[in-house]
Amino acid sequence: MRQDYTRMVEIANTGAKELGFKDVGAMWRAGYDMQPDAFTAMLDRTWGQVKPLYNALHCYTRAxxxxxxxxxxxxxxxxxxxxxxxxxWAQDWGAIYDVVAPQGAGDIGYDIGELxxxxxxxxVKMVKIGEGFYTSLGFSPLPETxxxxxxxxxxxxxxxxCHASAWNVDNKDDLRIKMCTKVNATDFVTIHHELGHNFYQRAYNKQPYFYLGGANDGFHEAIGDFIALSVTPDYLVKIDLLDPAKVPDASKDIGLLLRQAMEKVPGLPWTLLVDKWRWGVFDGSTPTTAYNKAWTDLRLNYMGVTPPAPRSEADFDPGQVPHPRQHALCALLSCPHPAVPILSGRLQAGRLERPAASLFLLWQQAGRREAERHAGAGRVKPWPDALEAFTGTREMDGSAILAYFAPLKTWLDKQNKGRQCGW
Ligand SMILES: [Zn+2]
Structure with missing residues (x-):
C-alpha cells in the first residue's frame, strides 16, 4: 500500500492547496484557529508536562x-x-496488566462483564445504563428512533x-450508534464514550451548518474519554451493579490507577507521533524514501519502543495506523484545572469515588440549562472560549492528568529506585 499511500498524499495535498492551505497537515491544524507553529508548540509543551509520568510507566513496565x-x-x-x-500499535498496554499488576493491589475484586x-x-440494557448516565446529568433521553x-x-x-461509532444522521435528532456490542467491560465503557458523541451532537443541533461540530476536533473525543474515567466502583454501586460491600478499599487504588494508566497514558505520545509523522509526510519534510525510518525514529523518540526485527524502506509500518483518531492528544489533555481540587479531595479521602470528568461534574453542578448552553455552542465560539466555559481555563494543560495519577507516580518512582530509566 506504500505506493497507494504516496499517491493519496499527492491527491489530498492538491485538494488542500485548492482550498488555500499549504498542505493537508496545515489544513488539519487550521481547525484549531492558531498559527501552525504555536499549535505545535502547545502540543510539545503539554507533552513535556506529561512525559515524566510516561517515562516512569515505561521504566516500570520494561523492568x-x-x-x-x-x-x-x-x-x-x-x-x-x-x-x-x-x-x-503499542498504544494501549492494558492487555498486559497482569504482567505489571502490583502484588495484593492488582486484583480489584470484580469484573464489569461478569457483573x-x-x-x-x-x-440493549447496557446502552440504557449509558443513557441513564447522561440523563442523570440533566440531558433529555434519547429519541425513540x-x-x-x-x-x-x-x-x-x-x-x-464493527468499529464503534456515533452518528447524527440528519444533524437534528436522528441519533444512532453503530456497535457490535458484547457483554463485557470494554464495550460497557465504549457505550459511554459513543453516547457522549450523540448527546454533544444533539446539544448543538440548532446551530447553522458550518457550526455543527465540536468546539475543536478534540472536544468530541474528550467527552467520551473522560466519561470512561467515570466508570468507577462508586458509579457501579449507583447503578446497582456492584454490591457496596465489594467496593475496593484504598489499598486497591494503585491497582486501579495503574490499570487506567496502562490503557490511557501510552496513547498520549502515540497520537502525538502519529500526527507528527503525517505532518512531515504532507509538508514534504519526510520524503517518500524515508517514510519508514521517520516512523521508527518517532516511535523511539516519543515512546521508547522498538520493532522486534530490523526494518527498512521495503517496509511500510505506518500503513497499519488504524482509524485516524487524530488530535486525541488535545482531547485527553483538555482535562480541566477545576478537576484538580475535586480530584485531590477524592484522593485524600483515599477512594476512587469521583470521575475525572470534571466538565460533567461542572455541568451537573450548573444544572441542565448551563450544560446545554455550553455544549450547545458547538463550533460557534473559538475553542479556548469553549474550554473556558467548560473548565475555567483557556489553556490546554497537562497538570490535571498529573494530579489524577499523582499517587501512582509516587508509587512508580519508588518501584523504579535504582533502575536506569529512559532509553
Ligand atoms: Zn469517539
Missing part, C-alpha cells in the same frame, strides 16, 4: 517485561520491544464494520 522474558528478549535498559506490549452477565443484562435505528449488536445476516 516487569525483563523479569518475565529475560535479558535476551527484553533488556533492562533501552527501548521496549513493541510486540511485548500487548497491542498492535453484567450475572444480572442478565444484554447489550435511536432505539429503532441503531446497530447495537452485530447483525447475523451481513458483514459490517
Amino acid at each position: 516487569k517485561l525483563n523479569e518475565k522474558y529475560g535479558d535476551a528478549v527484553q533488556p533492562k535498559t533501552g527501548p521496549i520491544r513493541a510486540d511485548l506490549l500487548g497491542n498492535m 453484567l452477565k450475572a444480572r442478565g443484562d444484554d447489550p 435511536f432505539w429503532q435505528r441503531s446497530q447495537i449488536t452485530k447483525p447475523a445476516d451481513r458483514e459490517v464494520i
Whole structure:
C-alpha cells in the first residue's frame, strides 16, 4: 500500500492547496484557529508536562517485561520491544496488566462483564445504563428512533464494520450508534464514550451548518474519554451493579490507577507521533524514501519502543495506523484545572469515588440549562472560549492528568529506585 499511500498524499495535498492551505497537515491544524507553529508548540509543551509520568510507566513496565522474558528478549535498559506490549500499535498496554499488576493491589475484586452477565443484562440494557448516565446529568433521553435505528449488536445476516461509532444522521435528532456490542467491560465503557458523541451532537443541533461540530476536533473525543474515567466502583454501586460491600478499599487504588494508566497514558505520545509523522509526510519534510525510518525514529523518540526485527524502506509500518483518531492528544489533555481540587479531595479521602470528568461534574453542578448552553455552542465560539466555559481555563494543560495519577507516580518512582530509566 506504500505506493497507494504516496499517491493519496499527492491527491489530498492538491485538494488542500485548492482550498488555500499549504498542505493537508496545515489544513488539519487550521481547525484549531492558531498559527501552525504555536499549535505545535502547545502540543510539545503539554507533552513535556506529561512525559515524566510516561517515562516512569515505561521504566516500570520494561523492568516487569525483563523479569518475565529475560535479558535476551527484553533488556533492562533501552527501548521496549513493541510486540511485548500487548497491542498492535503499542498504544494501549492494558492487555498486559497482569504482567505489571502490583502484588495484593492488582486484583480489584470484580469484573464489569461478569457483573453484567450475572444480572442478565444484554447489550440493549447496557446502552440504557449509558443513557441513564447522561440523563442523570440533566440531558433529555434519547429519541425513540435511536432505539429503532441503531446497530447495537452485530447483525447475523451481513458483514459490517464493527468499529464503534456515533452518528447524527440528519444533524437534528436522528441519533444512532453503530456497535457490535458484547457483554463485557470494554464495550460497557465504549457505550459511554459513543453516547457522549450523540448527546454533544444533539446539544448543538440548532446551530447553522458550518457550526455543527465540536468546539475543536478534540472536544468530541474528550467527552467520551473522560466519561470512561467515570466508570468507577462508586458509579457501579449507583447503578446497582456492584454490591457496596465489594467496593475496593484504598489499598486497591494503585491497582486501579495503574490499570487506567496502562490503557490511557501510552496513547498520549502515540497520537502525538502519529500526527507528527503525517505532518512531515504532507509538508514534504519526510520524503517518500524515508517514510519508514521517520516512523521508527518517532516511535523511539516519543515512546521508547522498538520493532522486534530490523526494518527498512521495503517496509511500510505506518500503513497499519488504524482509524485516524487524530488530535486525541488535545482531547485527553483538555482535562480541566477545576478537576484538580475535586480530584485531590477524592484522593485524600483515599477512594476512587469521583470521575475525572470534571466538565460533567461542572455541568451537573450548573444544572441542565448551563450544560446545554455550553455544549450547545458547538463550533460557534473559538475553542479556548469553549474550554473556558467548560473548565475555567483557556489553556490546554497537562497538570490535571498529573494530579489524577499523582499517587501512582509516587508509587512508580519508588518501584523504579535504582533502575536506569529512559532509553
Ligand atoms: Zn469517539
